[in-house]
Every structure is written in structure tokens, then in C-alpha cells.
Amino acid sequence: MASSSSASSSSSSPCPASIDYDAIPAIALNYGVRKRLGQYLNPTNTVASDWTDLAERMDFTYLEIRNYERRENPTQTLLEEWQTRPEATVGKLLTFLEEAERKDIITDLKRHIDENCRKYLQKPVQVPVVDSGHQDRGITVLDSHMPEMFDAFICYCKSDxxxxxxxIRQLEQTDHNLKLCVFDRDVLPGTCVWSITSxxxxNRCKRMVVVISDDYLDSDDCDFQTKFALSLCPGARSKRLIPVVYKPMKRPFPxxxxxxxxxxxxxxxxQSWFWIRLAKALSLP
Incomplete structure (x- = not known):
């Protein structure tokens, strides 16, 4: 793979052969890597390529790029928009940086990018691994001879x-008659959190409701669940994620x-339309 081999030759740190950068979505990159990318790419530079060059390689339009210029951190905005696309992988990003002749960035960030990739790979997001371990045994209180299926997985932090x-009252115990998967209520104890959640x-829930609050922003579990669901539906084409805000927030929306x-x-x-809209969205095929 071009992006893996050439990127590794740009750095003195060893490149683990097990990392396939083209198989790792861009959402695996953490805040520290994104911040450092912004420090390199945000400043307009007459000598080296900046974020606008990256944006053109990502096929953003002229008008989109002009709008991003108004943002305090255009590189961060660019990555957040691009990572929703199915082709947005770490390998593709490394390729873009190479093509833009920014091997200085790859050299500086290579070790941190590798760490991010390894952490991502350690979480059981690969479907065959998850499936093989749990299809033949119950993981929820409703499982019997067949795995129980749900209309929606509820992503929430404990304070909500x-x-x-x-x-539950509005969607399960009414005429809507939906079936929700609530981790604390439905998942059997003694199981691996990451693999069961995945x-x-x-495989068990048609959609995911994300309960957004200030505390949600600090939850590692919610962060993993949200990014995992996003990786299954780049660009929100399947309407798989439904964000819900139920109380005012002091911090910016994610x-x-x-x-x-x-x-x-x-x-x-x-408010009078809230439950009808939500129930309808969860009832879609």
C-alpha cells in the first residue's frame, strides 16, 4: 500500500506491519493529532502547502473552502466534514499529505498517528470478531433461542x-410500541463492554439515539459508541444516528x-411534535 510504505519511510520510528492505514477511518485520530495538524496547516504559507491544498485534494468545492476560511480552525472543520465520507481513512490522509509535499507533518505526527491507529484496532470494531463471539449465546435479558432485535440503541451517559x-415511557409503553436497547437495563452482566456494544x-439495532448533554461530551463510552455508529453510516445516508437534546447545554454541540x-x-x-417525530424516525425500515 502506497500510503503505508511511503509514510513509514518518512519517519525514523518503526511502522507496525499490522497497521493497514487504509482500513482505519479518519475518526480514529484524536484531538491531539488534529490540533497539531491545525498548527501546521492553518497558517497561510507561501512556501509550503496549507489546509486549502488538502481541501482541494479532498474534493471540496471553492465555495466550501471559502466558507471554511471564516472558521477559527479551518483544518479541524475540514477534517470533521471529510471524515463523514466513506473514503475518509487515515491512509488517504497520509497520501494527501505526501502529495502536498508535507512529509514534515508525517515525520512529526507518525508516532502519534500509529498510537491512535493501535488504540482503534484494540477496540473490537471488526464485525467478524464481534459476531463470532456472541451469536451463539445470550447477551441481553431478552435473548432466548434467537438473538433479540431492537429498534434503537440508546447512547447515553449515567447522569441522563x-x-x-x-x-422508555414515551416510546415503549405507548402505542408506538418500539423496542429500545438500554445498556443498564438490557445487557447481561459479566460481558465485555466494547464487544457487546459493537x-x-x-447487528441488533436498526438505529441509535444519542442523548446529547454536557456530560455526554466527557463520556468515553458515548464517544466510542457514537464514532462506531458513524463509521457504519458515513454521511448519514441510512439515517442511523438520531441526536436528541433534552435540556439546555452550556458547552458547544458536538x-x-x-x-x-x-x-x-x-x-x-x-415540544408537542417531539415524540411523534422521534417515534416515526425509529419506525422507518
Whole structure:
């Protein structure tokens, strides 16, 4: 693979042969790597390529690039928009940097990128690994001879559990008659959190409701669940993720989800439509 071999030759640090950069989505890159990329690419540089060169290689339009110029950190915005595409991989990003003759960036960040990739690979996001371990045994309290299927997986942090109870009342215990997968209620104890979560999101649940709050932004579990679900539906083509905001937030809405239509319970003028809209979205095939 061109991106892997050439990128590794640009750095003195060893490149693990097991890392296939083209198989790792760009969402695997953490905040530290993205911040460093911005420090390299945000400044307009007459000598070296900047973020606009990267944007053109990513096939962003002239108008899109001009709009990104207004952002405080255009490189970060660029990556967040690009990573929703199916072709957005770490390998592709490394290729773009090579083509732009920014091997200085690859040399500096190679070790950190490798660390991000290894962490991503350690989480059981590969479907065959997850499937083979859990199809023949129960992982939820409803499993019997066949695995139980759900309309939606509820992604939430512990402090928002009261609203999760309201979701259950409004969507399960009414005429909507939906079946939700709530981890604390439905998952059997003694199982591997990462692998069970991956299995449920990908194979057992049609959609995922993401309960957004200030505490959600600090939750590692929610971060993994959201990024895993996003990797299954780049560009939101299958309407798989449905962000829900149920109370005012002090912190900014997560940028990784801002391209999705939000179901907002905080607006009094639309509260009467909230549950109908959400139930309809979860009832789609």
C-alpha cells in the first residue's frame, strides 16, 4: 500500500506491519493529532502547502473552502466534514499529505498517528470478531433461542438516566410500541463492554439515539459508541444516528454530529411534535 510504505519511510520510528492505514477511518485520530495538524496547516504559507491544498485534494468545492476560511480552525472543520465520507481513512490522509509535499507533518505526527491507529484496532470494531463471539449465546435479558432485535440503541451517559426512563415511557409503553436497547437495563452482566456494544449497535439495532448533554461530551463510552455508529453510516445516508437534546447545554454541540438533523426537546414551540417525530424516525425500515 502506497500510503503505508511511503509514510513509514518518512519517519525514523518503526511502522507496525499490522497497521493497514487504509482500513482505519479518519475518526480514529484524536484531538491531539488534529490540533497539531491545525498548527501546521492553518497558517497561510507561501512556501509550503496549507489546509486549502488538502481541501482541494479532498474534493471540496471553492465555495466550501471559502466558507471554511471564516472558521477559527479551518483544518479541524475540514477534517470533521471529510471524515463523514466513506473514503475518509487515515491512509488517504497520509497520501494527501505526501502529495502536498508535507512529509514534515508525517515525520512529526507518525508516532502519534500509529498510537491512535493501535488504540482503534484494540477496540473490537471488526464485525467478524464481534459476531463470532456472541451469536451463539445470550447477551441481553431478552435473548432466548434467537438473538433479540431492537429498534434503537440508546447512547447515553449515567447522569441522563432519568431522560432515558422518559424515552422508555414515551416510546415503549405507548402505542408506538418500539423496542429500545438500554445498556443498564438490557445487557447481561459479566460481558465485555466494547464487544457487546459493537454487536448491539451494528447487528441488533436498526438505529441509535444519542442523548446529547454536557456530560455526554466527557463520556468515553458515548464517544466510542457514537464514532462506531458513524463509521457504519458515513454521511448519514441510512439515517442511523438520531441526536436528541433534552435540556439546555452550556458547552458547544458536538461538532462530529452537527451535520445531522437534531430532535430538540428544549424548544417549547416544538415540544408537542417531539415524540411523534422521534417515534416515526425509529419506525422507518
Amino acid at each position: 438516566i432519568q431522560f432515558v426512563h422518559e424515552l 454487536e448491539l449497535i451494528e 461538532s462530529i454530529l452537527r451535520f445531522l438533523t437534531v430532535c430538540d426537546y428544549t424548544r417549547p414551540c416544538t
